[in-house]
Amino acid sequence: MAARCVGLARRALPALARSLRPPPRLLCTATKQKNSGPNLEEDSGPGEQKADPPSPEKVLLEEKVKLEEQLKETVEKYKRALADTENLRQRSQKLVEEAKLYGIQGFCKDLLEVADILEKATQSVPKEEVHADNPHLKSLYEGLVMTEVQMQKVFTKHGLHRLDPVGAKFDPYEHEALFHAPVEGKEPGTVALVSKVGYKLHGRTLRPALVGVVKDA
The missing domain is CATH 1.20.5 (Single alpha-helices involved in coiled-coils or other helix-helix interfaces)
Structure with a gap:
């Protein structure tokens, strides 16, 4: 009985071995995958090589x-x-x-009118009437003159200067010509007559002098 069992086992072993053997197609596929896997980087061309990262020195x-x-x-x-x-x-x-x-320009312009009135007042007083026999007129005249002098001192203190350009060369920046006329013995282009004096504030013409200018005969 034992001998029979041994014989049956011997006959069954070759068939079992054949059933456990993998098919040839699977062996070829496995062989290809094994050969191609580790060599992917080797098969890539030289132009497809991975670029090296920039060095720290270059980045810095x-x-x-x-x-x-x-x-x-x-x-x-x-x-x-x-x-x-x-x-x-x-x-x-x-x-x-x-x-x-x-800043006092507007104020000075208003005071110039007062100075003009004082000047006209003193010029309108006959000089021959100013004497001791006429004390009231003499005192009034002297008061006007003193007021005018004091006002001019205040003007000068604040940079306001009087322009009375008789005989000076005509300057369109400082003078305003009212007329031109030939004057014997006067140089053409000079001021022969001042109708109204002018004023300058710190070198800037505040009011031009109104003048008559000599012209060629």
Whole structure:
């Protein structure tokens, strides 16, 4: 009985071995996958090689150049801002100084009318009538003269100067010509007559003198 069982087992072993053997197609596929897997990088061409990452020194150098450009641009903007601020400060200071100098311009123009009246008043008094026998007129005249002198001192103190250009060369910036006429013994282009005196405030013509100008005969 035992011998029979052994014989049956021997006959069954070859068939079992054949059933466990993988088919040839699967062996070929596995062989191809095994051969192609590890060699993918080797099969790739030289143009498809992976680029190396930039070195730290190169990265730092690029950052340094970029920061230097930003710093240069910031410095230029800062310098322009300083220049604009300085120009604005100078203009503002000039405007303040001019306001201090010429802020009384309107007030001075009004006072010029008073000075003109005083001048006409003193000129209208006959000089031969001003004597001790006529004390009232003498006192009035002297008071007008003193007032006029004091007013001119105040004008000068505040930069207001009188223009009485008789015999001077005609200047269109300081004089206003009322007429032109030939005058014997006078040089053409000079002022022969002053109808109304002018005034300058700190070098700027506040009111031009009204004059008559000599012309060629």
